[in-house]
Amino acid sequence: MKPFTDGDFIKTVIIQAATRWFPGEDNRRDFMNIVQNTRLSPATITRKVNVMADHVHEQLNIDLKKCVRFSIHLDESTDKTDTAQLVVMIRFVLENGSVQEELLELIPLTRKTTGLDVYLSKKNSILAHEVPLEKLVAVTTDDAPSMTGKITGFSGQCLRDPDFPRFLSFHCIITPRSILWENFKYKNRV
Structure with a gap:
């Protein structure tokens, strides 16, 4: 259909x-x-x-303005047309203590996927959503070098930017997709 x-x-x-x-x-x-x-x-x-x-x-933007703290999760992937896509998830805590997790954005990275490209795309996204950047507490990234590099990677770029507060940086080396794939491979062996 x-x-x-x-x-x-x-x-x-x-x-x-x-x-x-x-x-x-x-x-x-x-x-x-x-x-x-x-x-x-x-x-x-x-x-x-x-x-x-x-x-x-609109509702997500309203909730984000009222959040107490938030963290972002970034995963870079490539779609079927060979365009790099940056998946941006945000998890935030509201004043009443409830925790929400939402897809904030799916950003096509049409140029190179260097740490600087990812950083600029993400910062522009945060500014567009009017997320209170000072409430950022953690960033989790995938294992792509453009994400994990301490100097030129996304996290390194953010840590050097005075607009970003100090935050915890996590590197997720096991994604749900890879866990499922490993599980599938072992269950289907002859």
């Missing part, structure tokens, strides 16, 4: 389910008319998805 083209399918399923939801003939007929007259074209669905995404983005 192509993205955002399943509106007619959804309408059909809802209309079929309406017989169980509304046993009374009058209510069912009114409901089915509303569903049939609802526009669910790909363009409409795209607009509605964008509205929902904007709402989620």
